[in-house]
Amino acid sequence: MSQHHPARAPDRDTTSHVTRGGALRTAALAAGGALATVTALGAADRLSAAPSAAKDVRILNLLLLVEYVEVAFYEAALERGILSGELEEFARTVVAHEREHLAFLQKALGDKADPEPDYDLEAVTKTPGAFARAAAKLEDVAVGAYNGQATNVTPGAFLAAARIVSVEARHAAWIRSIRDGDPAPDAVDVPYDQKRVMRELRTVGLAS
Numbered sequence: 064m065s066q067h068h069p070a071r072a073p074d075r076d077t078t079s080h081v082t083r084g085g086a087l088r089t090a091a092l093a094a095g096g097a098l099a100t101v102t103a104l105g106a107a108d109r110l111s112a113a114p115s116a117a118k119d120v121r122i123l124n125l126l127l128l129v130e131y132v133e134v135a136f137y138e139a140a141l142e143r144g145i146l147s148g149e150l151e152e153f154a155r156t157v158v159a160h161e162r163e164h165l166a167f168l169q170k171a172l173g174d175k176a177d178p179e180p181d182y183d184l185e186a187v188t189k190t191p192g193a194f195a196r197a198a199a200k201l202e203d204v205a206v207g208a209y210n211g212q213a214t215n216v217t218p219g220a221f222l223a224a225a226r227i228v229s230v231e232a233r234h235a236a237w238i239r240s241i242r243d244g245d246p247a248p249d250a251v252d253v254p255y256d257q258k259r260v261m262r263e264l265r266t267v268g269l270a271s
Contacts, residue, residue: 125212
């Protein structure tokens, strides 16, 4: 597993024109917003969602699928050796987090965990630019998937998902900063239903 080294003094990436420290501070704000959104949804809508243990399995497997794709995507890009600078640092940091998320969900599901799917990651890991675009989309999918399922699970699963979505939101904000974009363009995140999650995952490497 990649090691996350202690933070250095802020430096400036030549392509992003933002300091790493500034990007991570902004990312933290974005993560807080995402967590507040998922918590508010859970408090307001839980009674109508009718969560159950059986539904937990289905939803946690959907989130597991997201994590499978994330881990495979970052590992493939790093193995191809196409990344450098802050993009490489981002990929190595994030893949370590995603491996932990994956292991957590696999443990939670036990023998009910779905098997790892097939991927087609050639196009999205061909160049640094393709990687950055796909990473931004994939992290948005992760946040949308966790937020979208927040009201459909039992309280224990909800709390676990809330802990993960805040990290995914930091990832999303960081990659937006690297791409010289607005790390937190919206006040709230759009929740994704299962159909949208599946559709978006296919655009970033999940084999049909």
